[in-house]
Amino acid sequence: MVNNKIVSMTRNRQRAHHNINNIKQNNISTSFHRQQLIDSQYSLNEETKYFETELNGYLFSFLHIEGINEFSFPFPLQKINYFLLQQLIFSRLIILLFQCTINFVMRDSPTDAFKGINRPENNEGSSFDLFIYSILGGLTTWDARHFLHIAEFGYIWESSLAFFPLFPISLKILGGFLNLFIGNWVSLFSSMLIAGTLLNNVLFVINGMLLFRLTLFLNGGNIKESILAVYLHCWYIFFNFLRCL
Missing domain, CATH: 1.10.287 (Helix Hairpins)
Structure with missing residues (x-):
């Protein structure tokens, strides 16, 4: 119509x-x-x-963008935003399922350069801790180990100074808040792992929507080009681990 x-x-x-x-x-x-x-x-x-x-x-009932050529849109922008939001959320679910599956069938590469507390599978953790780590452990490799360690114990090692404090602080606050409710069953590490995963994926979706809006503004309202830019955004890899801030 x-x-x-x-x-x-x-x-x-x-x-x-x-x-x-x-x-x-x-x-x-x-x-x-x-x-x-x-x-x-x-x-x-x-x-x-x-x-x-x-x-x-x-x-422009859902998303109004100043400076865009209105005559370039062939159908309501609200439907486009809803479609893109679905795609972003669905991609997060696929990535989580994929890493969970790979985490069961493949061993992690050694990270000998990391100096810190041993991982939960080497400690005496609760069955809930081991279950959470078996599902989300694939997200805690490489830089994520440093962020989690800084969030839990602070800047102990000199090598940790290479990592900015905003994300560890966010993990500490959100993980500590979540631990108030589930602390009787899981450790602070598991709470921060859950909180960090949720934070990363929420920021991923927000980042995708903002990138779509920015691309529309810069290219004069080319919807296909803007959606393609969201799909091919190379920095999304940082949202797949606990290292986005």
């Missing part, structure tokens, strides 16, 4: 432009044609106002 309105209004605008050009080219001086020119210009102005109002109402 929206597309039909846009097509109809576009045709009316083209017809009004055609009438104005014909009158100007013929150099008409009669009062009848002067009035016809005035009517055509008035009709064009009214059609333009109505056209922009309809587009702002239908296409």
Whole structure:
């Protein structure tokens, strides 16, 4: 229905432009044609106002972006945002399922350079701790080990100074808050692992939506190009581990 309105209004605008050009080219001086020119210009102005109002109402009801060419959108932007949001969430579920499966069938590569507390599988943890680590342990490799260690014990080793404190602080706060509710069953490490996984995936979705909005603004409203930019964003790899901030 929206597309039909846009097509109809576009045709009316083209017809009004055609009438104005014909009158100007013929150099008409009669009062009848002067009035016809005035009517055509008035009709064009009214059609333009109505056209922009309809587009702002239908296409920008969910996400309004200043500076974008409104006439480049063929269908409501709300549906596009909803579709992209579904794709981003679905991709997170696929990644979590994939890493969980790989974590069961493959051993982690050795990280001998890490100096810190041993991993939960080498300690006497509860059965819940071991279960959580068996599911999310694949997200704790490489830099994630440093972030988790800093969050739990602070900057003990000189090698830890290479990592900024915002993400460990976030893990400490969110993990500590979550541990208030589940601390009787799991350790602080497991609470921070759960909190970090949730934080990373929420930030991933927000980042994807903001990137879509930014790309729309920069490319003049090319939806396909903007969605493709979200799909191919190379820095998404950092959201797959506990290392995004």
